[in-house]
Amino acid sequence: MNIVENFDLFAPRLINKKELFSCGHRACSGCAEVLSVRLMCKALGDDTVVASATGCMEIVSSMFPTTAWRIPWIHVAFENAAAVASGVEAGLKALRKKGKIDDRYIKVVGMAGDGGTMDIGIQALSGAMERGHDMIYVCFDNEAYMNTGIQRSSGTPMGASTTTAPAGKASSGQKTWKKNMPEIMVAHEIPYVATVCPSYPLDFIRKFEKARNIKGPSYIHCFSVCPTGWRSPSETAVSMGRLAVETGVFPLFEVESGHYRMSPDMPKKLKPLRSYFKPQGRFRHLTDAEIDAIQERVTAEFNKLTQKAKFL
Amino acid sequence: MGKRVGLEVTVAVAEAVALCRIDMAGVYPITPQSHIAEHLSNLVADGKLDAEFVTVESEHSAMSAVIGAAAAGARVYTATSSQGLMLMHELLPIASAMRLPITMAIANRAVSGPLNILNDHSDIMPQRDAGWIAVFAENGQEAVDLSIAAFKIAEHKDVMLPVSVNIDGFQLTHMVEPVILPSQEEVDAFLPPFVPHATLHPSNPVTMGAFSMSDYFTEIMKAKDEAIKNSRKVILEVWDEWGRQFGRSYKPVETYRAEDADILMLTMGSMGETAKIAIDELRGKGVRAGLVKLRLWRPFPFAELKAAVKNAQKLIVTDRAVSFGGPGGPVFSEIKSALFAQARRPSIYNYIIGLGGRDMAVSDFVGMFDQVLADRAQAKADTYEFWGVRE
Ligand SMILES: Cc1ncc(C[n+]2csc(CCOP(=O)(O)OP(=O)(O)O)c2C)c(N)n1
Ligand code: SF4
Ligand SMILES: [Mg+2]
Numbered sequence: 001m002n003i004v005e006n007f008d009l010f011a012p013r014l015i016n017k018k019e020l021f022s023c024g025h026r027a028c029s030g031c032a033e034v035l036s037v038r039l040m041c042k043a044l045g046d047d048t049v050v051a052s053a054t055g056c057m058e059i060v061s062s063m064f065p066t067t068a069w070r071i072p073w074i075h076v077a078f079e080n081a082a083a084v085a086s087g088v089e090a091g092l093k094a095l096r097k098k099g100k101i102d103d104r105y106i107k108v109v110g111m112a113g114d115g116g117t118m119d120i121g122i123q124a125l126s127g128a129m130e131r132g133h134d135m136i137y138v139c140f141d142n143e144a145y146m147n148t149g150i151q152r153s154s155g156t157p158m159g160a161s162t163t164t165a166p167a168g169k170a171s172s173g174q175k176t177w178k179k180n181m182p183e184i185m186v187a188h189e190i191p192y193v194a195t196v197c198p199s200y201p202l203d204f205i206r207k208f209e210k211a212r213n214i215k216g217p218s219y220i221h222c223f224s225v226c227p228t229g230w231r232s233p234s235e236t237a238v239s240m241g242r243l244a245v246e247t248g249v250f251p252l253f254e255v256e257s258g259h260y261r262m263s264p265d266m267p268k269k270l271k272p273l274r275s276y277f278k279p280q281g282r283f284r285h286l287t288d289a290e291i292d293a294i295q296e297r298v299t300a301e302f303n304k305l306t307q308k309a310k311f312l
Numbered sequence: 313m314g315k316r317v318g319l320e321v322t323v324a325v326a327e328a329v330a331l332c333r334i335d336m337a338g339v340y341p342i343t344p345q346s347h348i349a350e351h352l353s354n355l356v357a358d359g360k361l362d363a364e365f366v367t368v369e370s371e372h373s374a375m376s377a378v379i380g381a382a383a384a385g386a387r388v389y390t391a392t393s394s395q396g397l398m399l400m401h402e403l404l405p406i407a408s409a410m411r412l413p414i415t416m417a418i419a420n421r422a423v424s425g426p427l428n429i430l431n432d433h434s435d436i437m438p439q440r441d442a443g444w445i446a447v448f449a450e451n452g453q454e455a456v457d458l459s460i461a462a463f464k465i466a467e468h469k470d471v472m473l474p475v476s477v478n479i480d481g482f483q484l485t486h487m488v489e490p491v492i493l494p495s496q497e498e499v500d501a502f503l504p505p506f507v508p509h510a511t512l513h514p515s516n517p518v519t520m521g522a523f524s525m526s527d528y529f530t531e532i533m534k535a536k537d538e539a540i541k542n543s544r545k546v547i548l549e550v551w552d553e554w555g556r557q558f559g560r561s562y563k564p565v566e567t568y569r570a571e572d573a574d575i576l577m578l579t580m581g582s583m584g585e586t587a588k589i590a591i592d593e594l595r596g597k598g599v600r601a602g603l604v605k606l607r608l609w610r611p612f613p614f615a616e617l618k619a620a621v622k623n624a625q626k627l628i629v630t631d632r633a634v635s636f637g638g639p640g641g642p643v644f645s646e647i648k649s650a651l652f653a654q655a656r657r658p659s660i661y662n663y664i665i666g667l668g669g670r671d672m673a674v675s676d677f678v679g680m681f682d683q684v685l686a687d688r689a690q691a692k693a694d695t696y697e698f699w700g701v702r703e
Binding site for chain 1: 335336338362363364366367368369370372373376377378379380381382383384385386388402403406410505511512513514515517518519520521522523524525528
C-alpha cells in the first residue's frame with residue numbers, strides 16, 4: 001500500500017503525535033515552510049534547542065508575549081543562526097561536561113531561510129560546519145526573502161519574478177541560476193547533507209532522525225512552498241512540493257560521508273517542468289523558449305546528480 | 313595568596329579570565345587584542361582552563377556564539393578591538409536586551425579609515441548606547457581587577473547585563489607590567505558560580521529573543537534603561553568588596569590632587585598616568601591643577617562627576633575620538649550635558665588627543681593646561697580643538 005496516498009492511515013503510527021510547534025502561529029494559510037518546522041519538531045523531539053534567524057518563521061512564531069515553541073528557542077539576528085547555534089552547542093557541552101546540567105543528549109539546531117542561509121548567513125554557516133559542531137543546520141528554502149516582501153535571493157530560481165528582480169518589458173525576472181547550497185555543504189565534507197520537502201513527510205522525518213543521531217554537523221535543505229510569494233493557490237502547497245520533486249527541480253537525496261543516495265520517493269521518469277511552472281504567478285511571464293532553456297538546465301543538473309548517486 | 317608577576321597585560325588579563333573559570337570563550341584575532349585570544353587558547357590547550365574555546369570565523373560570530381552560550385547558561389568571555397567591535401555592533405544591543413551577562417575586553421584601537429592599528433577610543437564610542445556597562449582600565453593591575461569584577465557585576469541577579477572592560481591598545485595591552493594575580497582560592501571566594509535566570513534547556517523550554525511590535529517595545533527599552541541605571545549600586549558594592557578582599561578599591565570617578573584644584577583635566581583610560589605626571593609638574597610650578605579620571609562610562613556616574621568638579625574654575629576634557637560635525641568629542645558632550653543644570657560649573661574646554669596612536673608626552677598635557685590657563689577671556693571655553701595637529 002502506498003504510504004503517502006494512505007497517509008491518514010499510517011500517520012498516527014509513524015509520526016510523533018506531540019506538537020512541539022503549536023498552532024496559533026501567524027504564518028499565511030497554506031505555508032509549507034511552517035509545516036516543515038512543525039514536522040522538524042516532531043522528528044527531533046523534546047531534547048532539542050533551536051536557534052532561528054530573522055525571517056518568516058521567526059516572525060510568525062514569536063510575537064511577544066506569545067510563542068509557538070514548546071522547545072527552547074532563541075533568535076538573535078538575521079545572519080548568525082549558525083553561529084548562535086554553535087555557541088549554544090559549545091555552552092551546553094561545557095556545562096554537561098562539568099556536571100552543571102544533567103547528563104542528557106540535547107540536539108542543537110540552527111535554522112534560517114534561503115536568504116539567511118545562502119546569502120547573508122553563509123559565512124557563519126560555513127564557519128560552524130567547518131568547526132564541526134554537533135548540530136543540525138536547516139535551510140528553509142522558499143526561494144526569496146519572503147518576510148521582507150518577496151525580494152530575490154541567490155536561492156531564487158532563474159526566471160522567477162520577485163520584487164527586486166521583477167519581470168518587465170526588458171526583463172524575465174531572476175537572471176541567475178539558483179545557488180547549489182547542498183553541494184556547497186557537501187564540499188565542507190560534513191557527515192550528512194540531505195534535501196527534504198514536507199510533501200514527503202516520511203522521507204522528511206527519516207532524514208531528520210538520521211541527522212539527530214549523527215554526532216557532528218549535518219545540513220538539511222528543505223524545499224518550502226510559499227503560496228504568498230510564489231503567487232500560487234494556498235491549498236496546493238503540498239502538491240506543488242510534490243511537483244517540484246517530480247519535475248526534478250528539487251530532487252530528494254542525501255549524502256552520507258560523501259556518498260550520494262537518491263530518495264526512494266524520486267520518480268523514475270521526470271515530469272515536464274511546465275506542469276510545475278504553470279500554477280505559479282512568479283513564472284507566468286516566461287516564454288516557451290525561456291521555459292525550454294530552463295528545462296534543459298534542470299534535466300542536465302538532475303542527470304549530474306543521478307550520476308553521482310550511481311557510484312555508491 | 314596572589315602572586316606578583318611581570319606579565320604582558322593581555323596575558324595577565326587572560327590569566328585573570330581563566331581564574332574566573334569561564335565555560336566558553338569565542339574570540340577572533342585582531343591586533344592589539346589577539347594575545348588575549350592566544351593566551352586563553354594556550355591555557356585550554358595545556359589543560360589549565362576547562363572551557364570550550366570556539367575558534368569562530370569572525371567577530372560577528374564571536375558575539376553570536378557567546379550570546380548563544382550565555383543563553384544556554386554558560387559563563388562566557390570574548391575580546392576584540394576596533395573593526396572587530398564595529399562588526400559586533402549589530403549584536404551588542406541584542407545581548408543587553410536579552411539580559412545576558414557577557415564579559416568582553418576591548419583593546420581600544422582606532423577605527424578605519426584609514427586603517428590604523430594603534431590606540432584611541434573611536435571603537436568604543438559608537439557603542440555608547442548599546443546598553444552595555446563600560447569600564448576603563450588605566451594600567452595592567454586595573455585591567456586584571458576590573459576583568460574579574462566584571463563577571464561578578466554582569467552576573468549579579470539585579471544586573472544581568474553585558475560588561476566591556478576597555479584596555480587601551482598597545483599603550484596598555486602590550487606593556488609588560490608588574491601585576492598581582494590573585495590565587496584561584498581568592499577568586500573562587502570572590503566570584504560565586506553563575507546562576508542564570510533562565511536557560512535554553514529542554515527541562516524548562518523558554519523562548520528568547522522574541523519579536524516585539526510597538527505594543528511592548530517601549531516598555532522593553534525602559535526596562536533596559538532601568539536595569540543599567542540600577543547596576544550602579546551593584547558596581548559600587550562589587551568594587552568595594554574587591555577593595556576589602558584585595559586592598560585595591562575602585563570608584564566610578566577617581567581624582568588626583570583635585571580637592572583644591574582651580575583647573576582640572578579629565579581623562580579616560582591609560583593616559584591618566586601621563587596626565588598625573590603633568591599635574592605634579594604643574595603643582596611644582598604653583599599651578600593648582602588636578603586630575604579627574606572617569607572609570608565608569610556606562611552607567612554614567614553623574615553624582616560622582618558633579619562632586620569631583622564642583623570647586624574648579626576650569627575643566628579640560630580630553631577625548632580620544634571625534635564626533636564629526638558634532639559639538640565636540642563624545643566625552644566632552646557627555647560632561648557638558650551632565651553639568652548643564654549645575655548652578656556653578658567650571659568652564660569646559662575640549663581637546664581631542666592621541667588619535668590613532670599619536671604619542672602624548674607629559675609636555676603635551678602641560679601644554680593643554682598652559683593654553684587653557686592663558687585663555688583669561690574664556691574665548692575657547694565650550695569649543696573643541698585637535699591637539700597637536702599639523703595644518
Ligand atoms: C542585517 C539585516 N539585514 C536585513 C534584514 C532584513 N531582513 C529580515 S528577514 C529578511 C529576509 C528573510 O529571507 P529568508 O532568509 O529567505 O527567510 P524567509 O522570510 O523567506 O523565510 C531580511 C532581508 C535584517 N533583519 N538584518
Ligand atoms: S510569506 Fe510564505 S513563507 Fe512566509 S509565512 Fe507566508 S507563506 Fe509562509
Ligand atoms: Mg526565503
